[in-house]
Amino acid sequence: xxxxxxxxxxxxxxxxxxxxxxxxxxxxxxxxxxxxxxxxxxxxxxxxxxxxxxxxxxxxxxxxxxxxxxxxxxxxxxxxxxxxxxxxxxxxxxxxxxxxxxxxxxxxxxxxxxxxxxxxxxxxxxxxxxxxxxxxxxxxxxxxxxxxxxxxxxxxxxxxxxxxxxxxxxxxxxxxxxxxxxxxxxxxxxxxxxxxxxxxxxxxxxxxxxxxxxxxxxxxxxxxxxxxxxxxxxxxxxxxxxxxxxxxxxxxxxxxxxxxxxxxxxxxxxxxxxxxxxxxxxxxxxxxxxxxxxxxxxxxxxxxxxxxxxxxxxxxxxxxxxxxxxxxxxxxxxxxxxxxxxxxxxxxxxxxxxxxxxxxxxxxxxxxxxxxxxxxxxxxxxxxxxxxxxxxxxxxxxxxxxxxxxxxxxxxxxxxxxxxxxxxxxxxxxxxxxxxxxxxxxxxxxxxxxxxxxxxxxxx
Amino acid sequence: xxxxxxxxxxxxxxxxxxxxxxxxxxxxxxxxxxxxxxxxxxxxxxxxxxxxxxxxxxxxxxxxxxxxxxxxxxxxxxxxxxxxxxxxxxxxxxxxxxxxxxxxxxxxxxxxxxxxxxxxxxxxxxxxxxxxxxxxxxxxx
Ligand code: SF4
Numbered sequence: 001x002x003x004x005x006x007x008x009x010x011x012x013x014x015x016x017x018x019x020x021x022x023x024x025x026x027x028x029x030x031x032x033x034x035x036x037x038x039x040x041x042x043x044x045x046x047x048x049x050x051x052x053x054x055x056x057x058x059x060x061x062x063x064x065x066x067x068x069x070x071x072x073x074x075x076x077x078x079x080x081x082x083x084x085x086x087x088x089x090x091x092x093x094x095x096x097x098x099x100x101x102x103x104x105x106x107x108x109x110x111x112x113x114x115x116x117x118x119x120x121x122x123x124x125x126x127x128x129x130x131x132x133x134x135x136x137x138x139x140x141x142x143x144x145x146x147x148x149x150x151x152x153x154x155x156x157x158x159x160x161x162x163x164x165x166x167x168x169x170x171x172x173x174x175x176x177x178x179x180x181x182x183x184x185x186x187x188x189x190x191x192x193x194x195x196x197x198x199x200x201x202x203x204x205x206x207x208x209x210x211x212x213x214x215x216x217x218x219x220x221x222x223x224x225x226x227x228x229x230x231x232x233x234x235x236x237x238x239x240x241x242x243x244x245x246x247x248x249x250x251x252x253x254x255x256x257x258x259x260x261x262x263x264x265x266x267x268x269x270x271x272x273x274x275x276x277x278x279x280x281x282x283x284x285x286x287x288x289x290x291x292x293x294x295x296x297x298x299x300x301x302x303x304x305x306x307x308x309x310x311x312x313x314x315x316x317x318x319x320x321x322x323x324x325x326x327x328x329x330x331x332x333x334x335x336x337x338x339x340x341x342x343x344x345x346x347x348x349x350x351x352x353x354x355x356x357x358x359x360x361x362x363x364x365x366x367x368x369x370x371x372x373x374x375x376x377x378x379x380x381x382x383x384x385x386x387x388x389x390x391x392x393x394x395x396x397x398x399x400x401x402x403x404x405x406x407x408x409x410x411x412x413x414x415x416x417x418x419x420x421x422x423x424x425x426x427x428x429x430x431x432x433x434x435x436x437x438x439x440x441x442x443x444x445x446x447x448x449x450x451x452x453x454x455x456x457x458x459x460x
Numbered sequence: 461x462x463x464x465x466x467x468x469x470x471x472x473x474x475x476x477x478x479x480x481x482x483x484x485x486x487x488x489x490x491x492x493x494x495x496x497x498x499x500x501x502x503x504x505x506x507x508x509x510x511x512x513x514x515x516x517x518x519x520x521x522x523x524x525x526x527x528x529x530x531x532x533x534x535x536x537x538x539x540x541x542x543x544x545x546x547x548x549x550x551x552x553x554x555x556x557x558x559x560x561x562x563x564x565x566x567x568x569x570x571x572x573x574x575x576x577x578x579x580x581x582x583x584x585x586x587x588x589x590x591x592x593x594x595x596x597x598x599x600x601x
Contacts, residue, residue, distance in 0.1 A: 052509075052512065057512050081536060391487055392490070392495060
């Protein structure tokens with residue numbers, strides 16, 4: 001059995017003060033100067049360690065405070081209050097919520113799964129991935145020690161076309177050449193970012209992150225620099241120019257190339273194969289209502305892997321867009337119907353914001369996922385999109401240290417990987433490959449609603 | 461932009477309760493003036509401390525405004541009053557070290573919230589310039 005995949009994590013401190021959910025509002029005036037001030041009694045030494053980050057004028061106070069309210073209750077003059085922080089509410093948007101962003105920050109800093117300790121206090125169901133529940137019937141059996149210790153759960157995924165049957169000639173020798181396959185230890189690729197400040201730091205951090213995780217980062221051909229040559233075995237080069245402009249030594253060293261979708265994409269794939277037969281090509285296309293039909297057609301024509309990309313909110317390109325999980329179910333089932341599902345690798349991206357989205361999206365039929373915005377959030381991005389508007393980044397990401405950035409990305413992905421193991425363990429599944437398309441092991445709110453309520457009120 | 465304060469580095473501390481949409485509204489000025497304007501939203505203007513104001517001057521601001529909510533409108537009852545006292549106190553401190561007290565100014569947002577931080581800030585920028593470049597600038601920045 002191959003060695004267990006393990007992601008090495010280490011605390012990677014924040015560069016900026018966190019934007020916290022609540023803040024201390026303490027008045028100095030009117031203070032009685034009690035000899036035993038509640039501030040001195042703080043067990044977390046919040047007030048003693050107090051410091052201001054002058055770049056943001058944010059105080060350390062709020063990031064260290066653990067909301068125990070001891071000081072608030074203890075001050076005899078009631079000079080200390082805690083209030084909601086409006087800056088927290090202003091983080092991100094309706095999809096990239098403050099809770100998601102701060103959860104990702106925590107994982108990137110600590111390399112651990114966030115545990116609230118207070119149980120789940122959220123809604124029963126919600127839009128998007130929140131309308132889906134996975135079967136956790138085996139949750140009582142595997143212990144944490146089991147999942148992370150004795151038990152062997154594989155998160156390895158293959159990218160490439162599969163042979164459906166082996167053929168042999170009269171002499172008994174194999175008469176077909178198996179197509180090339182790239183194996184990665186976790187079902188995640190690091191994608192190009194929809195927006196980010198300029199500068200090489202972010203790209204190098206992502207590349208270094210991909211290398212240490214053993215996966216691939218998708219890099220635009222136009223962004224490729226000689227400094228990236230040392231990462232060639234972890235780069236999936238996205239062709240946004242001419243293939244003839246790629247140095248032959250680079251082309252022959254690449255294992256993955258991503259081609260933008262066009263009518264001639266299969267011909268382009270075949271041409272690339274002549275130069276580098278070990279190469280796996282991925283076809284990148286926007287997720288849309290036509291995707292299922294196109295994917296079936298491309299699969300029959302010989303495509304190896306298809307990367308279907310939704311927008312930042314997980315929506316396909318359409319006037320009345322479907323959410324990524326719905327469209328993926330459609331595509332997966334159409335491939336199954338056509339009898340070609342196992343020949344192709346399906347990669348999905350756009351709107352993947354949490355570890356549970358990875359598992360849920362795989363259940364809906366993707367083989368693996370691509371992550372983008374969470375990589376930036378790992379490096380303290382606040383999803384303010386100022387960079388998109390050409391305004392200075394509040395957390396100075398243009399000058400980020402790639403080594404620090406890579407360690408934050410590694411920590412976040414370790415958190416996701418551990419959560420994936422937990423889910424697989426709780427479902428009693430030993431291999432992430434077996435999770436793909438297991439829709440029978442999940443419940444979909446919309447389907448249940450239809451099944452249960454659609455017939456009500458119907459007569460006869 | 462034809463403000464009298466043109467060329468000066470401005471820092472604006474403001475109570476976020478005055479403009480719930482501040483993060484979006486302040487972007488036009490951030491784009492126009494780059495790092496010459498710095499906005500520091502506060503959950504309550506009563507969170508302002510002399511240290512914030514001193515740090516802002518130290519890091520190159522020529523003029524620092526503190527915008528509070530209107531009288532009687534403080535979410536935390538008396539934060540704006542406390543902010544006023546702290547600004548006055550800090551003015552005394554900076555005068556002692558030879559800086560003009562006017563480099564710090566407290567502004568109360570007009571009654572009838574919410575206001576637009578962009579409009580408010582533009583008014584301030586176009587108001588009569590009382591200060592030139594800070595002598596602190598260039599030494600630390
Ligand atoms: S914090 Fe804002 S400006 Fe910086 S990278 Fe994130 S979205 Fe862009």
